[in-house]
Amino acid sequence: MAQIVKRAYKYRFYPTPEQAEELARTFGCVRLVYNKALEERTRAYRLEGRKLSYAESSAALTAWKRTEELSFLNEVSCVPLQQALRHQQMAFSNFFARRAGHPVFKSRKKSRSSAEYTRSAFRWREGNLTLAKMDGPLDIVWSRPLPEGAKPSTVTVSRDAAGRWFVSILVEEKIAPLSPAGSMIGVDVGISALATLSTGERLANPRYEASDRRKLARAQRALARKSPGSGNRARAKLAVARIYARIADRRRDYLHKVTTRLVRENQVIAVEDLTVANMVKNRSLARAISDASWRELRSMLAYKASWYGRELLVVDRWFPSSKLCSACGVLTALMPLDVREWSCGCGAAHDRDVNAAKNILAAGLAER
Helix, strand or coil, rough: CCCEEEEEEEEECCCCCHHHHHHHHHHHHHHHHHHHHHHHHHHHHHHHCCCHHHHHHHHHHHHHHCCCCHHHHHCCCCHHHCCCHHHHHHHEEEHHHCCCCCCCCCCCCCCEEEEEEEEEEEEEEECCEEECCCCCCCECCCCCCCCCCCCCCEEEEEEEEEEEEEEEEEEEEEEECCCCCCEEEEEEEEECHHHCCCCCCEECCHHHHHHHHHHHHHHHHHHCCCCCCCCHHHHHHHHHHHHHHHHHHHHHHHHHHHHHHHHHHHHEEEEEEECCHHHCCCCCCCEEEEEEECHHHHHHHHHHHHHHHCCEECCCCCCCCCEEECCCEECCCCCCCCEEECCCCCCCEEEHHHHHHHHHHHHHHCCC
């Protein structure tokens, strides 16, 4: 049975100088409002022991707009400013529920520049998107079409460190489940191979960061030689950001292709519940683990399985998948990382990763 899901479609666009100026001003106002509201919330909690609500923050925003010092907040659309307060409210709800850390201040240099517009702050007509305070529509590169008849409910405009502009359009989409597949697969993620399947197949790890490491190092050395605050430094910083963006784009594209294939071909997919945040603390493997992006792989598998009627099984992180013989079930006491092939007392010869993938699938099925 088809289900209706909220799905974001992201496109690149090219603003006019006037649109770029308006959006840059909006980004700055959003950041200022978020930081000022966070400062007020922190002060109220530390000095008075009380939590400020969204309504109180919204009333404070109205008061700020009436002051001479912050009157420029009236020059941009009010919707992105209100959305910033709503996001902060959600961040604090997650913090008090122990689902996330304490919200932090947004930095002009380090934080993502973005602004969110709800339906009252943009116009959508015949495939043209016009934001509040703008005379003309955005020049969007429609790399793929929106679902037929889709009506955007929220639009998020952002600019990345490489200077590229993006618009993310949230729509409701009806997604039909895929036809049932008769196969089940266990997935063991790794570094030499991105993933080893219980069928014995290995999915290559492209190592995009490693392939561009020399180019990245050269650009970073050039950046280090530039004088702080100079135009040359700004251009060198942009060159570094573009290399990082190229690495991230290629990696994300490959992960989408891999996860879509796994979801299409298998009814049941079993994976390990890895603590990537702890694993990257290993200085010897941190760069390789980050380049493989196991967390993003798991995330893509999760939402695609939910969309298309597949089952994702997650095995406990402490399960000894590598040490367990998939043939007889005997547990080996020690299994150093440099041991890639081993033989069990029952006579079974194992490839370490294939054996782990088989055990992950068996454990996932046993816990269903």
